[in-house]
Amino acid sequence: MKSREQEYREMYMAEALEAYDAMSRHISELERNPHDSQALNELFRLMHNLKSNSRAMGYTSIGEVAHHMETIFGLIRSKEREFSGSLAAVLFTGVDMIGAMIRAVGDDEVVPDSNVLLDNLDRLVRGEEPVLEGELADEEDATRKLELSDLVYIQIKKLDHLLNLVGELIIDRDRILTLSQEIGNSALQTSAAHLFRITDELQYSVMDARLVNVGSLLNKFPRVVRDVASAEQKQVELTLSGQDIQIDRNILQIITDALLHLVRNAVAHGLETPAEREKAGKPAQGQLTLSAQTERDDVLIQVTDDGRGIDVESVRRKAVERGLVGKEAARQLDDKAVRAFLFEPGFSMAKEVTEISGRGVGLDVVKLAIDSLGGQLRVDSVLGQGTTFTLVLPTSIAVKGALLFELDERSYAIPLMHTDSVVSLWPDDLHVVGGLLMAEVQGENVPVVSLRRLLQNGDEPLQPATRAEVQGRQDIIIVNYNNRKLGLIVDRFLRQQNIVIKPMTKPLDTIELFGGVTLLGSGQVCLVLDVPALTRLFLARRL
Amino acid sequence: MKNRILIVDDSFYMRTMLKNMLTDAGYEVVGEAANGQQALEMAASAKPDLITLDVILPDNTGLDVLKGIRQNDPDVKVVMCSAVGQEVIVNEALESGASAYIVKPFSEEKVLEIVSGALQTAE
Numbered sequence: 001m002k003s004r005e006q007e008y009r010e011m012y013m014a015e016a017l018e019a020y021d022a023m024s025r026h027i028s029e030l031e032r033n034p035h036d037s038q039a040l041n042e043l044f045r046l047m048h049n050l051k052s053n054s055r056a057m058g059y060t061s062i063g064e065v066a067h068h069m070e071t072i073f074g075l076i077r078s079k080e081r082e083f084s085g086s087l088a089a090v091l092f093t094g095v096d097m098i099g100a101m102i103r104a105v106g107d108d109e110v111v112p113d114s115n116v117l118l119d120n121l122d123r124l125v126r127g128e129e130p131v132l133e134g135e136l137a138d139e140e141d142a143t144r145k146l147e148l149s150d151l152v153y154i155q156i157k158k159l160d161h162l163l164n165l166v167g168e169l170i171i172d173r174d175r176i177l178t179l180s181q182e183i184g185n186s187a188l189q190t191s192a193a194h195l196f197r198i199t200d201e202l203q204y205s206v207m208d209a210r211l212v213n214v215g216s217l218l219n220k221f222p223r224v225v226r227d228v229a230s231a232e233q234k235q236v237e238l239t240l241s242g243q244d245i246q247i248d249r250n251i252l253q254i255i256t257d258a259l260l261h262l263v264r265n266a267v268a269h270g271l272e273t274p275a276e277r278e279k280a281g282k283p284a285q286g287q288l289t290l291s292a293q294t295e296r297d298d299v300l301i302q303v304t305d306d307g308r309g310i311d312v313e314s315v316r317r318k319a320v321e322r323g324l325v326g327k328e329a330a331r332q333l334d335d336k337a338v339r340a341f342l343f344e345p346g347f348s349m350a351k352e353v354t355e356i357s358g359r360g361v362g363l364d365v366v367k368l369a370i371d372s373l374g375g376q377l378r379v380d381s382v383l384g385q386g387t388t389f390t391l392v393l394p395t396s397i398a399v400k401g402a403l404l405f406e407l408d409e410r411s412y413a414i415p416l417m418h419t420d421s422v423v424s425l426w427p428d429d430l431h432v433v434g435g436l437l438m439a440e441v442q443g444e445n446v447p448v449v450s451l452r453r454l455l456q457n458g459d460e461p462l463q464p465a466t467r468a469e470v471q472g473r474q475d476i477i478i479v480n481y482n483n484r485k486l487g488l489i490v491d492r493f494l495r496q497q498n499i500v501i502k503p504m505t506k507p508l509d510t511i512e513l514f515g516g517v518t519l520l521g522s523g524q525v526c527l528v529l530d531v532p533a534l535t536r537l538f539l540a541r542r543l
Numbered sequence: 544m545k546n547r548i549l550i551v552d553d554s555f556y557m558r559t560m561l562k563n564m565l566t567d568a569g570y571e572v573v574g575e576a577a578n579g580q581q582a583l584e585m586a587a588s589a590k591p592d593l594i595t596l597d598v599i600l601p602d603n604t605g606l607d608v609l610k611g612i613r614q615n616d617p618d619v620k621v622v623m624c625s626a627v628g629q630e631v632i633v634n635e636a637l638e639s640g641a642s643a644y645i646v647k648p649f650s651e652e653k654v655l656e657i658v659s660g661a662l663q664t665a666e
Contacts, residue, residue, distance in 0.1 A: 004563065008556065008559070008560060011556040011559060012556050015554060042601075044599070045553065045599050045600075049553060049554045049557070049599075051626055052554070052626045052647040052648060053556050053557060055626070055647065055648035056560065056647065056648035063648075219574070222585065222589055223584070223588060226587075226588045237590065238588070238589070239547075239573065240573065240574070241571070
């Protein structure tokens, strides 16, 4: 973790070097055209900033030179001096001196002495002729260096390519590490361990290079909110927070439309009109908050409004009408589970729901975007008080934490993002309710199904469960998707591991139950389960 | 409720330092603008309680921005940030409705003292 001082210093250096480049450019422009007022204004501004920043950092000698230079440029601007002759020569020397001083600070070297220059600048301010030494100019030329900026711009597809290569490398690395242990050659093992560390660092460096501030997206929203609010005749106060949280650039790109959709929805449907709000005893101006924060390895982005909230009962009715759930089952679902129906494909098209609850237009599309990243979308709402949508996103797309387990002597992986907990239960802990096995996990009743049975027999209805099918201790992974929990019985838990997920190749890419494959160190191919698809399959096949 | 502040300065370094100082003191920094155009837009959309405004900005002088901001929202408090040497502009800014000014380089205590002072005149 960098200290704040270190960060300030890096920022200062980057900005100072950039300013020096710009000063060199503008002073040459001024030489060509002494009346170029734009170049003059820029020089004045750059000197001003360099002065302020240098003084704040405690680099007083740079601040002093910049201050004197600023004064002269100010005099040229007010037409009290002319950019020509000895004055121009001194200013050129001044810009060179500034470059040398900044470099010295960057290299932790002694900052060159600037007394002669300062004396000349003072003379110019007083309207006297500067003392120019011929050798001085020659000496300066000999030590002149060309400085390039410390920042580069890079196309994102080049970073994508790097990341893919790192993914390949990591798979081979794991293979080599395993082989070295099998062969038992200690020199090979040492090299493999070293390779492991280096590739790990490489992976994190490439991931780090792709991070951008969430603010680069959030800061676009004040404008959006203002426009939607004025079109909808709403009064909205937008608050942003967590703009400096960092996230992979492509993840931010993928959620852009989803976030835009949620924000527009919140203003257009979530928040009431000023008249409605006053009637409900609320301030006429609605509050909308867009915030980002980190939670463990994930980034949470929340869209919160203090509008009318979601009417759970009308969603429940609609879900029954559309046949998504039986009337009896619907009555037993808690509010959270009912709100999850809003993300069902097509559900949202229901006009009545849109009007009554003010929600639901195209939320399934938002959900799909988040799913494609292996993220989660949650909604919380209190009727009459407001709604919060939470996007849980991975920081990086390259590597995912996964839980490895065994089923029928094969290894499978399940992303941690969708894993709630792992439990080992005895048959006494499981109950049969309506043909389904149920277990109480952390005070909640969770349906449990044998993963083996779920993966067999296509999409035929599942056979009613019986207690007889479970014998002895059961290893169960509790997965969570769209506010629905499901327990999957597996043969054996293996371990937790970071994996690089590779997309399935044709013709296997049509099997949607698997989100991809990964290669384990043993060379074994390991299928990665897609929890959203698995949950949908379970809901479709249960009785 | 937290007082909401907009920072206007063309230096990223300066903005970051101000933001850290203000955030640490419990203020909410609602935005950062790097030029006059951005400053006017963000002042209108984010509706801050107070704006710290650099006197020298790339596309516009700080004074023009000050006048624009005050025209749109006469209640917003504006604290000018300047380095020594701009006393003339600072005086004009105070006449044009700025609440106070901070001279760069500034200490954390000084910034917080001036900002809270300017906000109190709002009550």
